[in-house]
Amino acid sequence: MLVLRSSPASPFGRKVKIAALELGLMDRIEVVIADTTDPAEPLRRQNPLGKIPTLVLEDGTTLFDSRVIVDYLDHLGGGRLIPAGEARFAQLRLQALADGISDAALLQIYEARFRPEQGRNADWLAHQAGKVTRGLEALEAAPPAFPDRPRIGEIALACTIGYFDLRFAGTWRADYPRLVAWLDDFAARVPAFEATRVKS
Structure with a gap:
């Protein structure tokens, strides 16, 4: 299961969620709210910048920012959101x-x-x-x-x-x-x- 660290109001997190829904991948993603202002937040270990969204892959490695995450999801979903040429x-x-x-x-x-x-x-x-x-x-x-x-x-x-x-x-x-x-x-x-x- 992929884990998306984000917040409901983030336009960047929303972009990732819409991309996942459009690609049929949302059932493979657990969304976990992150508090970017909390020094104890695990997000700071998952992403040294402490920013959302961050995607935690199944092997524990992470991807950020939203553009990188969407590129990865598009790769998984068959390349329908980012055209060629x-x-x-x-x-x-x-x-x-x-x-x-x-x-x-x-x-x-x-x-x-x-x-x-x-x-x-x-x-x-x-x-x-x-x-x-x-x-x-x-x-x-x-x-x-x-x-x-x-x-x-x-x-x-x-x-x-x-x-x-x-x-x-x-x-x-x-x-x-x-x-x-x-x-x-x-x-x-x-x-x-x-x-x-x-x-x-």
Whole structure:
């Protein structure tokens, strides 16, 4: 049995879970919640970075981060999420953009969560917010099309903007109507998206 160390709210963990569901591998994976802030958490021995998601293989070795885990699962599942040829690079680029937007959003959240208000760096927050805005604007200008089954880039994007609904109460929606329509279409076509949604 594979063990996925993650947390329910993580957009990166959600990406891995949707990938596993799409590949028919979820019955081979046990999901175990990890507390990245706990010094005694076994995650820190499983992944020296203490980050989620981390996948523990049956022989005890580990894979991280989410992009490596998804690549491994796609290998196990027959290569349906990461295409071959030139299409591969378009998907990996879209995944990198979506993951980068999530990273910038998380850094803003962590600044507010872990630093007292008087110690927060407004320039740093604006720097991260700029990454989010530029990324979403680029995607709004050209939302990606996808075939009958989603690939890794589309899955990563859905998890990223789904995270904005969770952490920012959907405030992004008014500015990005084409992405809203894209996400609604994705959710309707990919049941794994709803199956992995955190309700609050």
